Amino acid sequence: MAIHLRQLGLEDMDDAARVHRRSFDHALPELAGLHTPEEDRAYFRGSVFEGCEIWGAFDERLVGFVAFGNGWIEQLYVLPDWHGQGIGRTLLDVAKAKWPRLTLWTFQQNGPARLFYERNGFVPVEETGGLGNEAKAPDVRYEWHRDGLTEPSLRSRLL
Structure with a gap:
């Protein structure tokens, strides 16, 4: 299935929070559980959405995203099942093209x-x-x- 990119809106923040939590916990299980799902969603709807440009990679659903602004990559997460397929590099390239x-x-x-x-x-x-x-x-x-x-x-x- 082809992956497509688009800028994320406020309505996408709950999905971004889910991708973040699943990816973070997979990569760093010893740090899992720092926040509840509700805290993650509030953080993404507030801080991340308000302070960053956010782009997502989709198949039929969000499989990865990058959040950046002011020369900083604030978040870059790809679902574990999608690692190794160039999605992270593609998302990173969006930020590199702008900064x-x-x-x-x-x-x-x-x-x-x-x-x-x-x-x-x-x-x-x-x-x-x-x-x-x-x-x-x-x-x-x-x-x-x-x-x-x-x-x-x-x-x-x-x-």
Whole structure:
């Protein structure tokens, strides 16, 4: 089945919250349960929708999405059954086409996400001990520059 992209509206936020929760819990089961489904839906309807441009990938339903704004990738999730089919790269390319520089955070323990971002031109630039995120899990900040001038050095700042 062909995948199509479109910008998401407020009516899509409950589906985006479901994709987020299923994908997050699959990738990081040790961090599952930080929020209830109701909290996820409220967060997506409020913070994410109000502060980001959001694009989704659909077959007959939403299978992945990217939320970005002000040079930041705030959310990028693809349902586990759809991994490895180029959907994440396609969604990432939407943001890359709109911003000359992008920054994002991911958890250090999320090896598949880190590999994905590095394969798509992102460079790790900072690691923290996790004190700045609600999960209190060590994380890493990545940067991408359209001109390719990202320094490939990692500065550690353990909080």
